[in-house]
Amino acid sequence: MEGKVIKSTGSWYNVLAEDGQVYPCRLRGKFKIQGMKVTNPVAVGDQVKMELEEGEDGTAVITDIKQRENYIIRKSTHKKHHGHILATNIDQAVLVATLVLPRTSLGFMDRFLVSADSFRIPALILFNKKDLLEEEQQQQQQELMEMYESIGYPCMQISAFDAQDVARVKDALLLKTSLFSGHSGVGKSTLLNRIDPSLEQKTAQVSTFANKGVHTTTYAEMFSLDKDTFVIDTPGIKELGLMDINDGEISHFFPEMRELLGECKFHDCTHTHEPGCVVVEAVETGKIATSRYYSYLSMLENEDTHR
Known part of the structure; x- marks a missing residue:
């Protein structure tokens, strides 16, 4: 049979098979992805081939992993120079961001967008908690949305408690496999x-101490909204390390x-100090x-210090 990996908890994987059943699966032997140093050879979103084991435990x-269309990866928190694949075969990467409680840093947002762009995955930014914004913050958010939309990233300002906003987000997910992160x-x-x-x-209430969020998701998991619409929820990511991107390539993943x-x-301009740099001129x-x-x-700077 063939199926789609919907959950990974280490050595076991839940696979949604063609017959509509979910089977707990393990790997046959050791899988190594050629040319990739990763801590997880199989990830949520992978299309796999599988064989039922003898016995009645289901x-x-x-036995095999089909070729991936794409994937998104972060640096492993345990093994140096290794990556951890968050998910594969993604149609769009959805970044949930907030300007208050907690405030999402622009650096994190840009790192996420660069990571998605480097794997040619379209990104959508959802600015959540619009109902908590004061007038000045509302203005800031509007300016941010205009800036990101001008370089090709669609944005929505939403409240998870507004039925119309939720319906708009649902429409944006239709017939796609969407990675949710933030x-x-x-x-x-x-x-x-x-x-x-x-x-x-x-869900967990945000701790008011230092406005830090409480981690509620411990592993990536895929959910089916209907037969052709899937969402992948990922753990609250503190840092999304860029993998396999050389210094000279980073600017390629900034559309502007x-x-x-x-x-x-x-x-070979690095867009930092060279004379005649059109990027620096465009910033000025x-x-x-x-x-x-x-x-x-x-x-x-970060990629330099991580080498």
Whole structure:
């Protein structure tokens, strides 16, 4: 049989098979993904081949992993120079962000967008908790949305407790496999529960101490909203490390910098100090947002220190 991995808890995987049943599966032997240093050879979203095991416990063995269309990865928290695949075969990456309780940093948002862009996964930004914003914060959010939309990232401002907003998000997910991500406490699980109450995702109130979110999801898991619509909930990610991106490539994954590719005086311009750099010029004239440029510099610096 063939099936789709919907949950991974270490050595066991839940696979939704062609017959509509979910089978607990384990791997046959050791799988190594050629050319990839990863802590998990099988990830949520993988299409796999499986064989039922003899006996009556309903378990199966994964015998093969079909070729992936794409994947999104973070640096492993346990093994240096290794990655941990969050999910595979994704149609869109949905970032849930908040300007209050807790505030999502622009650096984190940009790192997420660069990571998605590097794997050619379209991204959607949901600014949640609009009902908690004061007038000045509302203005800030509007300006942020305009900035991100101008470079090709669709945005929505929503409240997980507004039925119309939830319906709009549901429409954006239709017929796609969507990865949901964001810091703990941004209301990701609450939103998913409102989209489909049967998910019964665990939610936790945001701790008022230092406005830190409480981790409620401990592993990525895929849920079916209907036959052709899936959402993948990921753990609250503190840091999304960029994998397999060289310093010289980082600017390629900023759409507004990519537009200027090849226009700098030097072909190997780092867009930091070189004369005749059109990117720096675009920042100075306001064509590229200063926050985005600072995110770019931060990524350059972080990747250097991680080598």
